[in-house]
Amino acid sequence: MKKIAIDDTIMIKGELAQAGSHILEGYRSLFDAEVVTRIKNAGYEISGKTATGEFGLDLVGEFSYGAEQKGKLHGDAALQVAGGETDAALAVDMNGSARRAAALSGITFIKPTYGTVSRYGIISCAASGEQVGVYARGAEEAAQVLEAISGHDDKDGTSLPEKEYKYRTEAAAGGKIAVIRDPEDKADEDTKMKMEDFKESLKASGVTVDEIELDFLSPAATAWQILMCAETCNNISRYDGVKFGHRADNFRNIDELYINTRTEGFNFLTKAVILYGSDVLSKNRYKDCYEKSLKIRRIVADSMAKIFEEYDAVLTPVCSKTEYEAYDIDEAFGKVFEESEFTAIPNLIGIPAIVSGGVQMMGDKYCESKLFSLAAAGERGLK
């Protein structure tokens, strides 16, 4: 395995870094992201950059500036890995788009524990939950690449102290996982089939599978939506036309420079995120929205920790469907919000999650090895 593609939300020195947005049109990075430096140092070859939806906010990358998708949706990086054009790819997992794309293309994606991979050099949106992850054709390759990019970085204040991480992928002897009973029956029949197939495959390799109920999926998704929008709104407010990137041609004063630049520069989904994020941070909403979300984050983290005392992983769908069709951007905010019910918890509380065989397993912090082992076992059974 040699070639690795880099998503456009991750910066390579001298290369365009536009995060799929008109507002960063023509922007070239002055430095390599830490993960890029580490990939190079580990002897991998960078095969190129892959397209992303504007700031990674959409379902799988369908709303990339100048390249909106039609028909069946796919993620660019996931498609390239699945098609063998590159061996693996790095992408930021901020609101589940990478995990969904991996599921649609039937490949593996690992979103690691928050703080194990440096965020230096990524086009940051939701700082408290975003993390660089790895697309690969199987759990073993994903583990190899993740080892290469993880470990402490002084340039990121949220980076954990551990210098390096070693991951195992050999099939676990036994093991015990929990499947969440879908309370609102959101997943379609095909998705349910995928879940069944994966469960059977795990059972065949000696894994015990229990069914459990969780009552916090929906509040967890709402909490992450609030935090994600607030942080994104704040982080992308620097794209104002004053310093770099797109600047409106017509303006009469500084207010118009801001307004016209940002009106032209962001797509409808990003604007919805900005409005939602501004609203939840405003004086009269802060306590009920932002502060409450932080409390939910704590409660969800505690509840999940309890589950992980008993189980090695929690198995869930990652998308409600096995295929997405192109749709109008006006509906994007609601659609992503709805789908994020499957993906929000790992971003909200910083735990790792792996997508494999079209389904997702969440694990306890620093327990990537368990996830890799289970995924490897599941993948073997499916073949």
Place this chain on the structure above:
Amino acid sequence: MKYETVIGLETHVELNTKSKIFCACGGHGASEEPNDCVCPACCGMPGMLPVTNKRVIELAVTAGLMLNCDISRYTTFDKKNYYYPDLPCAYQITQLNHPICTNGLVSIKSEEGNRDIRIKQIHMEEDAGKLIHEGKYSLVDFNRTSVPLIEVVTQPDFRSPQEVMNYLNKLKSMFRSGGISECENGAMRCDVNISVRPEGTEELGVRSEIKNMSSFESIEKAIYYEIQRHIDALEYDLEELVQETRRFDEKTGKTFAMRDKETAADYRYFPDPNLMPILIDDEWLEQIMANKPVAVDERIDYYRESGISEEEITVLISSQTATKLLEEVVAAGCDARETVKWILIEAVGVLRKGGKGLDDLQISAEDLSAIIKMVTESKINRNSGKAALAALIEEGISPEEYIKSAGIDRKLDSSDILAVVQKVISDNQDIVEAYKSGKTKAFQALLGACMRELKGAGNPGVIKEMLEKNL
């Protein structure tokens, strides 16, 4: 009716650190040309993450200790959102919920003796850049962006402009002597909250805030103007006072209300997810305490006891260089009053000739104490001491070396002096005659000749006495 003024202050102080608060660029005053002290981080480019400069925390804690504050063992940063071209990220990293220091107290002089001013809190934050307006367009200079600041917030405890000025002068002295800040060139800026109320009443009047003044002169003028405006409004119904933010115009000497738009913002504060909470443990706090400079109050008391004048104290405590040197020289066994004269009069005199000031003084306590001891022990006279000091400051020549090379290193006993005195008398018979015929000025000429001959060595008192005896 008689009115009482109620004032509270928010003072921003740029910290004296080598680098900025969240990146490695140089700190306050490190740059001369616009935008020559910037990096992708302080320019707001994507991909960079803030990493806190540890020194900023230590200086903020030191400031808190000097102002008798409680030090927060758990302190966090928040983001404050607003759009302005001098703010490259469109948010400022500051502290809202867990400021680093709280509940302080500082004693100041007032018309009625000493008074305590309560410090509400001290918090850390990053400075913004500068805009330069040229005709139809504006230019942005990001050199000052992310330079570390502390904001010292008082309770509304001031009752007169004089108290405010005394407080600011004291703060400046403390921060300069403590190495916290240079407090000059705009490194100290003030927001003044001011209201008036009928004397004897408790309820606070309508408050106005005058923003962002950097010269003490402006602050004082603005306060006087604002007090009068409030009293006039209350006495003569000239205008209705509203709670508002105002600016002071230095040209007209008046304050004016800022546009609503500039002040009605909701800053949408929230905790910065890029910066983990900072925990100050016992070990770190003890380390900071151990390096804390002597409290200004203690220092002032000590200086007074040593007989140093108030004027000299004011100059001394505002200079870290001077106080440090003075303390070390005194520790080496020299008299405090004498040392102050050598520093503030002789050394400053030499520095001024070279266009420099007290803070440029770079001599060791060892060298200065050597000069002072030689003079007080009469090994050399005062003028030679001054010359040695000049050589030390201007050329870095050590006192021992200088005295050797100038030929005044002789250990003189009275027989050496006697020989010179006798030689001068025999060489200058005409002057001796003149002296004897009653011209007292002639004595000075003879004394001068003796001293020239001795090349500045010897105690002038002894020489004079011997000359008188031998005439």
